[in-house]
Amino acid sequence: MKKILFLCTGNYYRSRFAEHLFNWLATKQGLDWQADSRGLALERGVNNIGPISRYALEALAVRLVNVTEDERFPQPASEQDFQASARVIALDELEHRPLINERFPQWADKIEYWLVHDIDKTSALEALGQIEKNLFQLIEQLAQS
Numbered sequence: 001m002k003k004i005l006f007l008c009t010g011n012y013y014r015s016r017f018a019e020h021l022f023n024w025l026a027t028k029q030g031l032d033w034q035a036d037s038r039g040l041a042l043e044r045g046v047n048n049i050g051p052i053s054r055y056a057l058e059a060l061a062v063r064l065v066n067v068t069e070d071e072r073f074p075q076p077a078s079e080q081d082f083q084a085s086a087r088v089i090a091l092d093e094l095e096h097r098p099l100i101n102e103r104f105p106q107w108a109d110k111i112e113y114w115l116v117h118d119i120d121k122t123s124a125l126e127a128l129g130q131i132e133k134n135l136f137q138l139i140e141q142l143a144q145s
Contacts, residue, residue: 004035005085007096007111011039011074013053013124014091014116017060018131024065025139033142036085038077040099045074055124063132082107089138091116091131 004022008015015037022035039045051073060067082088082104090096093113100108116122116130 002033002086003084004033004087004089005077005081006035006037007040007077007088007090007100008037008092009039009041009095009099009118010045010048011037011042011076012045012048013056013119014127014131015039016052016074017056017128018089018091018135020056020060020065020067021063021132022135022138024063025135026142029139029143031139031142033086036081037075038081039074040077040090040096040103042074042076048074055119055128059124059128077104079104082110087112089114092118 006015006018006022019035019037022033026033026035051071052067057067088107088110089112090100091114093115095118097108097113100111114131114134116127116134119127122130
């Protein structure tokens with residue numbers, strides 16, 4: 001099974017939505033891929049409540065993607081996460097490339113970058129819709145390879 005890693009700042013909202021939706025879509029397509037997610041700066045999420053954003057949970061529920069009651073809390077990215085992943089996608093290049101350059105500079109040019117802004121710049125509906133669109137394209141690409 002190949003692994004894809006989604007990165008965002010706090011591993012609470014965008015990357016968790018991407019992880020769960022990707023895994024659901026990949027299973028439906030019978031792909032030999034599994035997603036995980038991590039955060040690049042968990043310390044910036046001190047005001048986060050619970051293990052996963054309510055926006056992510058609501059958007060997943062609308063798509064009939066189940067999240068278990070014992071959902072894990074955000075986890076920080078590590079060198080091992082990068083090494084174990086066939087593909088790594090950071091969800092907002094403007095926000096995440098500087099964090100990658102600071103904390104994991106050797107990976108900066110090996111990561112794919114999307115451009116999905118956080119809740120302070122883009123509504124949850126728009127941001128999660130953009131992630132979903134990007135995931136559909138990614139799933140199609142993986143299915144053809």
